[in-house]
Amino acid sequence: MAADRLTMEKIYLARDRLVGIARRTPLDYSTTFSKVTGNSVYLKLENMQKTGSFKIRGAYNKVMSLGGEDRDLGVIAASAGNHAQGVAYAAAMAGIRCTVVMPAGAPISKVMATQGYGAEVVLAGGGYDEAYQMARKLQSKSGAVFVHGFNDLDVVAGQATIALELLEELPDVEAVLVPVGGGGLLAGIAFALKEIKPSVRVIGVQAEGAPSMYCSYIEGGLRKVRGAGTFADGIAVREPGDITFALIKQCVDEFVIVDDEEIASAILMLLERSKIVVEGAGAVGLAALIHNKTTLENVKTAVVLSGGNIDVNTLSIIIERGLAKTGRYVRLRTIVTDRPGSLLKLLSVVAEAGANVISVTHDRIKQEIPLKQAEVELTLETRNKEHIEQVIACLTTAGYVPEIFS
Template sequence: MPLPLNLAMIQEARKRLAGVIHPTPLDHSTTFSRLTGSEVYFKLENLQKTGSFKIRGAYNKIMSLTLEERQRGVIAASAGNHAQGVACAATRAGIPSTVVMPEGAPISKVMATRGYGARVILAGGGYDEAFDYARQMQKETGATLVHGFDDPLVAAGQGTIGLELLDELPDLDAVLVPVGGGGLIAGIAVAIKSLKPRVRVIGIQSRGAPAVYLSLKGNCRQQLAATATIADGISVRRPGEFTLEVIRRYVDDVLLVDDEEIARAILMLLERSKIVVEGAGAVVLAALLHGHLSLPGAKVALVLSGGNIDVNILSIIIERGLVKSGRITRLRTVVTDQPGSLQRLLGVLAAVRANVISVNHDRIKPQVPLKQAEVELLLETSDVEHVGRVMAALSREGYRVERI
């Protein structure tokens, strides 16, 4: 059966979006090309208006409404990026918008959505509950529901990324796309496969939210009982109905990455390329970095779909990454409780070039013998090997050291 999405719809969406969205850069990365063996190009949708690709689909849908539909306004459900895209697009079109967000949505995304002009309602513990609430409101008010992914006009807007990729890199070999509900990859796949069928289109999901992956494997649309991933932008329990069919027909493969791999990709993009992405945007690099697919010598575009990462999550990722790489180390030892003992300990650390960030000296802890004190040290070190040298030096001086 014919699909409700085709190349002509995506080309029409591109005309609507002209002058509204940023045609985002396609940036070649020498660093990640060397690390992966592919010629890596980043499609920087994290630099898009509202911080993600979502405004493309939202604006295309909203500008397709009739005058009567516009007067009744639009409503959407989202944990963040689609919310901001709908709010921005509706305000630009002069249309009232209501966005239902989960009660646990990051405050930064709630405030940003309000800042773009939407009325925000917090309801439900996750996206699915928020969507059910929005659906009920839509029935009561007559507003048009702008779905986050399961809408051909929304997917057509997202598909304009595929047209830009082929314009910017005509000899593209493959594109890696984050997958949640499937709207982004559906649009990109139709655009690219319609014009250059040889280009591989590969979707990447989080192992903690593998709805599309399992649906393809089981040959029917699956609904997850729950999701658990730092990639909240693709944390969807059930894929779209029409988007899943597009994926079946046009997408070459869908792969999974875990949260540790996603976190490492976020940190490496920040440190090596000075690019800030959210978890959903980092899954594509995580797949390539950790060998889930190998494309030696191929020109590969990675769609970094958004940059709206919560700063608290980012700080945790940075700290965990520094600990795992041995650049921050926490040690515990015991010293005699007398003048000069702490100075002697610090002298050993200085001799092996360990920089002291903080010291906690506790002489009254019940587990510590009398006339002794427990010392916890937070150190800046160079790498895991340096940590080993630090601990060896302390052991040689008679300290019993525990890494914590």
């Protein structure tokens, strides 16, 4: 077995190590997304994986590949959250010390989950790359084994086991869309697919706000981007790995990017239509498909939903913005006379227009408002954008001057 390159033997060994550890996640046919996209769409639900993402596969394979002396030194890693949990869990199973450096702004849920698996968490920097630099500094002092989040052959081999499951469950798959950050997931899946079934079209998908691997792929050499401006923190990597890039350049057929609005809409559609919760990184593949970033048509397509560890506050914002964008949630303000019955009259007009009142704010002391008048802010649940226009028309007819605000 070649030590300096990825082989199918390494991937099969990783699969054997993961028996009883990583879940064989469902491959779910989606009628909804098949109709929306004009393809036969199957969702590989790694958001249902142990620790909430695919990362346990690579992390566990790496940790279990270590010899006795390395285990005695413990392990250290840098991660925005999912790799952190995977390494922490693997270290706990192996009974070895574990330190994880996470960005200072990492979701609290991911920090707590990592600590819950027994790891020491150090918060440093504003993103993955700063956390990585700190982890390397700590490693140089402690001598612990560094478990890289993506640029490691044992980690890549672990992620590649997803491809084995895909081909066993859907042997006639024609295309696979895979999220990309540093490239470990895409490199592993693409390599295994091309080795077993070269005809499968492999498409990498990255967030527009952190397009390091996309730029590297398009320009033909490793590229580092200045910033990582995306809420998909799991793939917000400014510099991809050289190991993963070489595999991706060799095995990936197409590479596309999606913006945060497109990612958010995919999260919302998965939640509402399929009752599936995914994080930003996990939704990019589906976002590319439903927003026509690829030329796939009438193709049997698998989409890897790589993780489900989304911060609940982020999810709340996505839901509210998504509802507002589709006209199912609106905030209006208007002026009423400050006397008994005025608010009731306003709300009666809203009720007659068929809107549901979620909240009301009545302000009679705002400096810009004339005496004997009050500003009323309404948060309404509506059916669609046309319904909002109907509500505004009814209020205008009743003598109000309504204004939409955010």
